Amino acid sequence: MCLVFAAFVLSITALWVYVLRDASFSFLALAMFFPGATSLIWVAANGEFVSFMNKLSGANEPVRCIVFSILAVAIVYCIVEACVLIAVNMGWAKPVEIRKHSIHEHNKSRLSGFLRAAGEEIGWRCFLLPCLLDRFSVLTAFTISGIVWGLFHVPVMILLTYRLKPSRPYITVIVQSVSCLLSAFPHGWLAVKSGYSMWACSIMHWFWNIYNPTVLGSIYTNTPGKYTGQQWLINGEGLTGCLVMLPVAAAVVYDLNHKLFTMI
Template identity: 60%
Template sequence: MAMCLIFAACVLILTALWIYIGKDWSFSFLANAMFFPTLFLPLFVDNYVDFIITITGINEIRKSLLYSCVAIIAVYILVYGCVALNISLSWATKVDNTNQNNAIHEHNSDIMRGFLRAAGEEIGWRCYLLPCLLSIYSPLSALLISGIVWGLFHVPVMILLTYKLKVPRPYLTIFVQSLSCVLMAFLIGWVAVKSKYSLWACSIMHCVWNRVNPRILGSIYTHTSGEYRGEQWKINGEGLAGCLVFLPVAILCVYDLNFTML
């Protein structure tokens, strides 16, 4: 347990320092913090050979492929689930223009760069921290702890960006974005467990999310509209709408893992 928590604490502290020191840097450059969870791993991994075999999915090619496909489909279901919720509650309206790709962050505009950054997070959070926690805790506790850590990981940059952009309801925006990460961690964690902790499925899910969510619902980080316009803290997949959509999915993930991991 101590190693799991020390690893998480080191990454969170370094990230907070990075954002504080680089408060005048571009968002794209600050996003290099996505590599921090993987950069710390050499200090914590005991058996490098076994870990590399695990994350590359060499022994679980079929599961890596299967759950990578599941991950992509799940992202579209979740995002359009948010769209349906937003429309039904009159939270968002469709924008009649072709500029929605502007909401995709610069560091995710190229799919390969976006994938590498997503993998930089997922190798640390889902391929190391999550199995470490699951060796000690129940699926519910392990997924919740990993989700809280992932949510806190986003807090420093959210504080900086809400301050810089003078967004309305900054505290609420930071809270719902962090909560959405906590809840989404259940699904990404479930995908990671099902694919035997290879980096592919969870990284693909993360990468696709970082492109599809802002294109459709906008960016809660930069407050740029996607295909739908509304208050970002409310309509975004990393806002209140996302939290409401992720919650039942999180419950289903815990329910499944409680049986399959017995």
């Protein structure tokens, strides 16, 4: 069931991008709603809609939702700043003289940006991840969910690199996919710790879509933020992001396997 769900969402997303390949990035980004919408239809068809919505709301554990939502913002800040530290010290990034608006158009509205982020997180972290964890080990479940999340971005990344022609198009697509795989670990950790409510993981996704491009630019539109450099190298969704996220992913697996933070 888990993999059928993932395959269906990936298929309709690829078809969406192919058919609407001449549309704007903001319009194509409506695909962010596909995972969540599909999961809601899925649970409704199986008579589990009410229980699923109760879980999403976090009403049973509001304190945990608040605590981990705050932690989500702190984690994003630390990851992005760690990326800056590495990229600058490696000589890959330098401050820009003239700032550009690198936050994507569809994320500039805080409400719209949050709803789009939640559209993904409801499907990937609140539906797919617990489904996988019922069947696989922590490492396997998180890795599968990360691969799916990475593949979800591939069609639009291929299209945008074709349009914008960055210096390393193939590497850009591959590295961005790997960064999504690794980023699925902290997103999933927040979901697990907050009882699979939508809030903490969605806030992490939403804040990432604001803070990462503001500081490091956009690997999608090849636009610099506070720092400039090759996006596949310096971005939080580039090689630097992978380097920072790898130990974070390892820590997530270790914690969930050894229950280090059961008191939280």
